[in-house]
Amino acid sequence: MSQTVLPPSARIIADYLRAKDAQVPQLYSRVFTPDARFITTFSVPSPFGERPPQLGLPAITSTFKELGTHNENIVTLVPVESVEQRDGVLSSRWVVAMTRRDGTGGFAGWGRYAWILDDSGSRARELEVFFEGMAGLSESQAKPVLSALLDLPHPWCARAELHRAISPLPQLEALHRWL
Numbered sequence: 001m002s003q004t005v006l007p008p009s010a011r012i013i014a015d016y017l018r019a020k021d022a023q024v025p026q027l028y029s030r031v032f033t034p035d036a037r038f039i040t041t042f043s044v045p046s047p048f049g050e051r052p053p054q055l056g057l058p059a060i061t062s063t064f065k066e067l068g069t070h071n072e073n074i075v076t077l078v079p080v081e082s083v084e085q086r087d088g089v090l091s092s093r094w095v096v097a098m099t100r101r102d103g104t105g106g107f108a109g110w111g112r113y114a115w116i117l118d119d120s121g122s123r124a125r126e127l128e129v130f131f132e133g134m135a136g137l138s139e140s141q142a143k144p145v146l147s148a149l150l151d152l153p154h155p156w157c158a159r160a161e162l163h164r165a166i167s168p169l170p171q172l173e174a175l176h177r178w179l
Contacts, residue, residue: 017155023068074098079159090115
């Protein structure tokens with residue numbers, strides 16, 4: 001893995017991904033302030049339907065509980081080189097894959113995070129998740145994608161490691177170009 005030094009606030013991203021991917025809702029109180037905002041922006045069709053910004057920790061937590069009732073095998077990685085903090089904003093790129101619990105396949109998605117931190121830099125007042133690309137996956141296509149992502153360190157991996165892991169997967173050609 002890259003020797004990039006992460007800012008202390010990057011713990012917010014790690015806790016968020018652990019909460020979301022492993023479905024540990026208690027962790028959201030370590031990630032978000034009580035009055036935080038969660039916003040999703042899509043440049044591709046949303047796999048979750050349109051949703052207004054979620055306001056407050058209970059609404060944010062509920063949103064992710066709902067995600068877990070419909071989806072499983074959620075794996076999110078952050079290229080460590082993409083993490084930067086400037087003027088109270090923590091940003092990074094991300095890649096996620098998941099399957100639907102009903103067995104109808106899943107998707108891989110990718111984009112950027114923009115975290116607006118509280119004054120202490122220890123929790124987020126706002127998270128905006130930008131979906132920049134997506135690939136629908138049949139059940140058989142999802143298995144090798146998830147296997148490739150599960151072979152990488154979680155949640156931080158080097159961009160080059162991610163690139164190598166997905167290179168042999170034709171269903172992720174658009175992600176390969178984005179990286």
